[in-house]
Amino acid sequence: MSEWPLLSLVIFLPLAGAGFIMLIRGEPAVVNQNARSVALWTASITFLLSLLIWVDFDPSRSDFQLVERAEWFTGFNINYHVGVDGISLFLVLLSTLTTLICILVSWESIQVRVKEYMVAFLVMETFMVGVFCALDIVLFYLFFEGILIPMFLIIGIWGGPRRIYSAFKFFLYTLLGSVLFLIAILAMYLQTGTTDIPSLMAAEFTPEMQIWLWLAMFASFAVKVPMWPFHTWLPDAHVEAPTAGSVVLAGVLLKLGGYGFLRFSLPMLPDASAYFTPFIYTLSIVAVIYTSLVALMQTDMKKLIAYSSVAHMGIVTIGIFTLNPLGIQGSIIQMLSHGLVSAALFMCVGVVYDRIHSREIASYGGLAERMPLYATTFMLFMLASVGLPATSGFVGEIMVLIGVFQVNSWVALFAASGMVLGAAYMLWLYRRVIFGALTKDSLARLGDLRPHEMAAFAPLVLLVLLMGLWPTLFLDPMAASVDHLLTQAQQTPVSQFAGR
């Protein structure tokens, strides 16, 4: 079954689809329609193929699977090397699913330069899948930074009024973080002579060097996560991006930071990771509480959800640095859950934005009357975001909280208080938008969800409930890999750090 290069196919099929779309010529209306169809077909087939990865995946193994290798930089020991393990498996699936949903979401809301739009999303899918599959650190970096180009164009061309400012801020902010990561990559390569991720995990670096490498990586991942105080690009990018742009940003791009910590910082630099754990805890707690308070005061729906993302990602970073299986598995589930839920919440905003063209909370009220189906969907995702049992949000948060409680009960206390605040701003948002009397004239003739919107929401609803009710389906495949990760993250004797 795995004789043929399944991963490469999933990585590069979208790129081929993008190339095909670029060749479409003819009447503008026909071109637009064809571009949409080709993009939808490409994304659907890619998603189905990515499901085959799950089928082929052997949950009992902890190493990388479906591995492919090819020579790339002859004589430099830098190779094309891809594979998945339990940590990256679901992130790959999340990427392919998110892209498919993005294309559905944009079906009607994007009417200008449809061809270029679809090309940008498919190219982005290649980069996103590639970044989670890459087992060579240079290849990883290639995809990691390559994502900036399509995202810059998506925000800048199809975004809101302040799109140019936001696009530049997004691009330069994230670039600034990642270039330091590049220096770390070079330093590791020159010390070990390899850029192979599994070999680098086995390599040992002196504690002194680990500190520097860790900080360089942190610069990159902390911006991507984003961790407080490096999060200021996120609200701008989210608010100005088109709906699908926000979906992919919240759904997948924010996961790159967490994934980076799991894939690089913990296994390659275990001593530095342990050394900096209190630092990460502090920043994460500030993120959880501070951004929750900020979210409470927002008048713009997208901004509110953007700040809630920062808070939720704070829970993820706490979970990652608990360094116990429960916390790490919880943080991965939380990443997946946040990917689904925040994507869905941005889509909920997008649905009404397409109709009224306002993101102000004050422009809405009483939508339940006109849009019952929409109100129900919104409620489900709002509750999932708050962490109601039986939704995916609950599983992730409770696992992280239990995990961190075993390590540090104060951190657990603060993180839990952030969740209470989370419930406050989300429920308040929901009340102001959905409940109350329908008094505004502009809302009087609103229609409920359309078929393509339902099609886009359906898989998310299903997955949020599935993950909430049957979490072992997702936890089992990652268990072996997480255990393996924890053995790699074992520190060398702590005494070397005692003097600091």
Added chain:
Amino acid sequence: MPDLAPAMTEILLICVAMALLMLGAFRGEEPGASRLVTPLAVMALVIGLFILLVGEKSESLAFEGQFVQDAFAIYLKILILAGAAACLLLTPAFLQRERIERFEYPVLALFSTVGMLLMVSANSLVALYLALELQSLPLYVMTAFHRDQTRSTEAGLKYFVLGALASGLLLYGCSLVYGFTGTLSFEGLASALAPAADGTRTISTGVLIGLVFIAAGLAFKLAAVPFHMWTPDVYEGAPTPVTAFLAAAPKVAAMGLTLRVFYQPFGAWAPEWQQILVFISIASMLLGAFAAIGQSNIKRLLAYSAIGHIGYALVGFAAGTQQGVHGVLVYLAIYLIMTVGTFACVLVMRRKGQAVEQIEDLAGLANHQPMLAAAIAIFMFSLAGIPPLAGFFGKLYVFMAAVQANLVPLAVIGVLASVVGAYYYLRIVKLMYFDESSQVLDRPIGREFSIILGAAAIFNLVFCLAPSWLLGQAQRAAAALLT
């Protein structure tokens, strides 16, 4: 009978240049002469390129050891010839529109190209100086080629005066070095400056001052800070095809020459010149990044961008290792292709027949000419060094060499400067894609432009798929320099 085989290409090109000069002189002022001479000149460059490709790759000397042909020289000569041929191919359309079609242009370009080829093969201080002047003098004339335009003549004069000053500095440095060592040949210098048998080095102050003067003269030719002042004015004032020519091949030649001088005769003095180069490199990167932000003329902007890129190439140079040379060589190849592609784009910027040079003129290009806009966007992202485009790999190798040579601060400053630099490249992308404009640029853009533009853009896109060939060639060339 001396063996002239190593210098075949140079001899062929100089003969062709003189023959074309005669041909042009006899055909007189008629515009037909230029239309005949330019294709012949391009053909000669291409033939020269083939001679190099099939010729002997091992090291050989000619002209009493003044001229050296090795893998290093051949690698750079192929770049120079390809760059010069591409730039010459883009010229006739411009000259025709500006009504300055004269046959001297291709002849001057050929002479200058021969000078560049000799520069990378120079094996003594005299050969170095002669080659450098042969390269520079035609360039001064070409800069002032639009002789009815004040801008162009001003740029030519400025370039000439400052260039002569730099040549003077260089020559003074050469004389000092000769006076203190008693030899002009690179081999002789290398053995005179080599450490004694017990490993101690005697640093003669006279030679050291000579080295500084030589470094200053060469930094002028490279347009590296603090000898960069002429660059923006000359780039802006020169006719655009000349700017393209100036930005591409001569930079490769000057870098090749500098590498040879510093690594071969002054190889043992690496700790001395490293300090100079680290400073020049940092200053060039920072100035290139910050000064370009305020520019509104695309040629001026590209001038500052070129200063910055020379700074990045010098990061590898300053490493002082074979990996460093390798990084510089890879960087030069990628830089050459990006530059030729970018200037091909600048050359097609016309509105109602008039050349336009403001970056605002690119506004809304993506709506009117999507393919051209896509090509420019590719070049801009590549110049900014964003993966997976080729420009990233150029930077990767020079920074790798710097980290390896324990110059981590230099590499960190380099990557930070590249973030600042990304801003102005993105600004051009923003103008083309995010802004609207009712004014459109002229089309069609001409077949030769489409071909060169397309080829350069595709190279930038697909370099990441098969980088090994170029890297291998550069590796061999770097090894040849350091043996």
